[in-house]
Amino acid sequence: AQSVTQLGSHVxxxxxxxxxxxxxxxxxxxxxxxxxxxxxxxxxxxxxxxxSAATLVKGxxxxxxxxxxxxxxxxxxxxxxxxxxxxxxxxxxxxxNTGFQKLVFGTGTRLLVSP
Amino acid sequence: EAGVxxxxxxxxxxxxxxxxxxxxxxSGHDNLYWYRRVxxxxxxxxxxxxxxxxxxxxxxxxxxxxxxxxxxxxSTLKVQPAELEDSGVYFCASSLGQLQQYFGPGTRLTVT
Numbered sequence: 001a002q003s004v005t006q007l008g009s010h011v012x013x014x015x016x017x018x019x020x021x022x023x024x025x026x027x028x029x030x031x032x033x034x035x036x037x038x039x040x041x042x043x044x045x046x047x048x049x050x051x052s053a054a055t056l057v058k059g060x061x062x063x064x065x066x067x068x069x070x071x072x073x074x075x076x077x078x079x080x081x082x083x084x085x086x087x088x089x090x091x092x093x094x095x096x097n098t099g100f101q102k103l104v105f106g107t108g109t110r111l112l113v114s115p
Numbered sequence: 116e117a118g119v120x121x122x123x124x125x126x127x128x129x130x131x132x133x134x135x136x137x138x139x140x141x142s143g144h145d146n147l148y149w150y151r152r153v154x155x156x157x158x159x160x161x162x163x164x165x166x167x168x169x170x171x172x173x174x175x176x177x178x179x180x181x182x183x184x185x186x187x188x189x190s191t192l193k194v195q196p197a198e199l200e201d202s203g204v205y206f207c208a209s210s211l212g213q214l215q216q217y218f219g220p221g222t223r224l225t226v227t
């Protein structure tokens with residue numbers, strides 16, 4: 001069965017610092033992987049997705065993630081944090097046996113950015 | 116283009132009452148999904164419609180939950196009777212194909 005682990009329910013960084021949000025997955029077949037962001041009072045917005053093409057995926061707002069099969073990881077990074085990045089971030093996985101329709105989420109990581 | 120909309124944004128009901136949540140997907144999206152996040156836990160899949168048909172309802176917690184999508188447009192999720200453990204945020208999403216699900220802002224349900 002698929003599962004996603006996000007280490008750290010809260011991550012705090014200073015503005016301008018590197019952002020690193022960790023995601024490890026468990027899947028019996030090659031997965032699709034996603035990062036979503038939720039700003040206050042808004043729905044989840046797709047940041048980026050991995051669909052078995054390039055292992056380094058670039059998303060919106062300067063975020064990127066690297067698929068590492070050997071480590072079963074899909075960590076999200078951004079070189080320089082901005083105050084507007086403060087939000088909750090969710091990693092998710094889907095598999096071919098569900099037609100890639102059913103997303104399995106991690107518990108989320110809240111990113112706090114201080115001036 | 117209008118996004119996925121959900122109504123109401125908040126609902127507070129007493130245990131034993133009935134609540135109906137509504138989701139309007141992006142126009143033309145045949146796929147519609149319901150998810151739920153109980154406080155502090157992960158967002159969990161409830162079910163998936165393709166047009167008006169239930170494709171996968173493996174995540175529905177029990178028979179107190181009834182989802183419908185008459186005519187393949189908007190969907191409703193009814194909880195009857197509501198229990199305390201049903202409290203959480205209910206998200207709806209829609210998609211045209213496989214790869215990107217567009218989420219609504221969610222309905223926060225509080226059962227007291």
